[in-house]
Amino acid sequence: xxxxxxxxxxxALSLNMLAExxxxxxxxxxxxxxxxxQLLLEEPAxxxxxxxxxxxxxxxxxxxxxxLVGDALAVHHGALADKLATWPLPRDATKRRYALRHSLxxxxxxxxxxxxxxxxANLGFLEAKCRELGVHETEADIERVAERCRASGSExxxxxxxxxxxxxARESHWL
Numbered sequence: 001x002x003x004x005x006x007x008x009x010x011x012a013l014s015l016n017m018l019a020e021x022x023x024x025x026x027x028x029x030x031x032x033x034x035x036x037x038q039l040l041l042e043e044p045a046x047x048x049x050x051x052x053x054x055x056x057x058x059x060x061x062x063x064x065x066x067x068l069v070g071d072a073l074a075v076h077h078g079a080l081a082d083k084l085a086t087w088p089l090p091r092d093a094t095k096r097r098y099a100l101r102h103s104l105x106x107x108x109x110x111x112x113x114x115x116x117x118x119x120x121a122n123l124g125f126l127e128a129k130c131r132e133l134g135v136h137e138t139e140a141d142i143e144r145v146a147e148r149c150r151a152s153g154s155e156x157x158x159x160x161x162x163x164x165x166x167x168x169a170r171e172s173h174w175l
Contacts, residue, residue, distance in 0.1 A: 002032045003039065003055075007065045008076035008109065010102040012043045012052035021083045039064070048094040078110035087119055089128060100129050104141055108148050113157055116145060120164055135172040139165050
């Protein structure tokens with residue numbers, strides 16, 4: 001579960017955050033790191049001052065993702081969307097930044113297209129994302145989601161997200 005969540009995570013996560021999303025006991029948390037350390041890259045002080053972990057290389061991430069059965073990766077994206085990349089935004093600054101940066105893609109990768117659209121079309125979310133991450137990153141994120149819609153065969157949703165990205169490019173100063 002921990003390796004699957006780290007495959008789905010869009011950036012390194014602290015052990016405490018990983019345990020929170022996975023719903024682990026303290027024993028589960030203690031067992032995870034010694035067993036998985038050789039597959040992970042440690043990033044000191046990257047998650048609100050705590051050490052964070054991610055797969056050591058992209059090929060390690062791909063290998064781990066290949067080992068997941070069925071829709072397990074989508075389930076992990078859903079767990080990250082539900083517990084970390086939340087809306088309304090968490091108060092904790094690190095969680096808030098993660099949520100702003102990755103909440104759309106977690107919903108899309110979980111197959112929650114309706115949730116992704118409702119979030120993207122939420123003016124409060126767009127305003128917070130533009131204010132804290134910048135207009136360019138917000139536009140690029142929504143355009144990435146539009147491209148993901150195209151890859152999944154959902155032309156109607158691709159059009160919606162594409163229209164939203166173009167509207168942001170023209171009218172983001174109002175947000």
